[in-house]
Amino acid sequence: MGDLAVGARSGTEEPEEPAGRGEPARPVTSSVHQSPARPGTQAQTQRPAPADSSDPPGRSDTLDTSAGEEAGGGMKKAKKPRAFWKELPILIGIALLLALLIKTFLVQAFSIPSDSMQDTLQRGDRVLVDKLTPWFGSKPQRGEVVVFHDPGGWLNETPTPEPNPVQKVLSFIGLMPSAEEKDLIKRVIAVGGDTVECHGTGPVKVNGKALKEDSYVFPGATPCGDRAFGPIHVPKGRIWVMGDHRDDSLDSRYHQNLKGNGTVSENEVVGRAFTIAWPVNRWAMLPVPDTFDQPGINKAAAAAPAALGLAGAVPIVMWRRRRLTGTRNPR
Template sequence: MVSAAEDEVDGAQAAAEPPTDGKANAEDEARSGARSGAGESGGGWRPRDLLLLAGVCVLALLLVNAFVARPFAVPSESMENTLHPGDRLIANKLAYAFGGHVQRGDVVVFDGTGSFLPSSAAAKGFGASVRGFAEDLGLAPDSDTVYVKRVIGVGGDRVTCTGPGARITVNGVPLDESDYLAPGDQPSSVGFDVVVPTGKLWVMGDHRSASRDSRDHLGEPGGGFVPAGRVIGRADWVVYPFGHWSSLDRPAGFAAPGGTGGHGDER
């Protein structure tokens, strides 16, 4: 039998003891929340932030490749010694924007569909779109329809060569090609006499004996002429391999008097 005095003592002890459940849990939650808040405010990257950053980078790269500059790989020796197989160059897509024109002496990257290749060679469908996207990002090799050559004549020019041992003339003026013609090569091993139509280009490789260029397509429907609208950009820089770093300036030979230093009505 417990006396009333003992009941009072037990009650006093219970009142003096701190609560062990509700208050403690509340304090634990408060501390946990503080730690969690400190971690979030510490600037850590969350997965969705990384995905957003990656998306912005891809979009920026696509915009640059579509409107400013795009890398290309040189596939063959047709432009030696200016360009070597495996060189990576940057095609300046703004070079002919805002009223600019292709000029004689420029090294250009162009789509040969419809001139060097039949129009039916163009890839179509979803697969072609995916490949084009990968090419823009530099994740896939450039299409087989893409070429790099030097512009020798533009719209309105008369370009001639009488054959082995002879120099090429543009509008009657002999062209000095010593700055870029491959050592040991002749200006042309075949003769030709053409007038470049308005809006078209006559292009040739610097390694003439190893280049299939406008000369090889004379008898075809396009006559060997490349539409100026098919030019993707002007090759301005070699950026890889590092030992080949250089700018691709217009040769001095195209500044000769008599019309070989300017540009025609090629647009």
């Protein structure tokens, strides 16, 4: 009988290849298994082929699409700006809104319709009126040129023209003075608490002090005009007003038979006219004349700082007194 070859490499039997006649059977081996080693040499393990050196480290056969998505997001086309004609209505709307806010709370333009304030203001001048400071409690002061609403009965004889639709819109946003509102413009001569008077050819006196009005009264006009008045005590919260053209101004002098004895309530005052804005060659500021700054004309104001100083000093003196008393008496 022939001999049987037993495979002992893995501890299991391996299938044998049928032998031919006169040849012993040989075991069948896979190509991935070790090949028989030559006598005196060690067996070598078959290694996988090295990767292509041209591939960068960490490269895989799977495609990374994140970079492409980021690039695609960055390459989105920017939105085209709107055409100017599409933006124009928005710009006009914003401009009109700002003009309305400015006219309501800050500054408003008024047109001079008469000659009552010559030569300071001429017919057709445009003045800017400060409407902001009254919101913070500012009151009309002597010498200021102010715009105020008709207290009632001052403009009864003056016809009011009917404005067209365009004028209504422009006056509403403050680009034109309102024709429907009956407003007047005069100079403040006396304020609440003052006594004002004028007799004969003048001068006008406030709290017994004569005013030097040559810098603003119309040349040739007398301080009283043709209407002497006073002495009149101006109630608190009211003002006495007169036009600079004393012979052509229906001011407080001519309305002493009405409520307030010719004075105007501070609540009727729109604001102070501080500059002539139009026409350009008439541009000028409207300051308070120096005659209203003379000593003694404002008795109430002269006493006010002393009273306020005393009121402020009393708490400080009391606090200091308590502190000194406390340090002398140990607890």
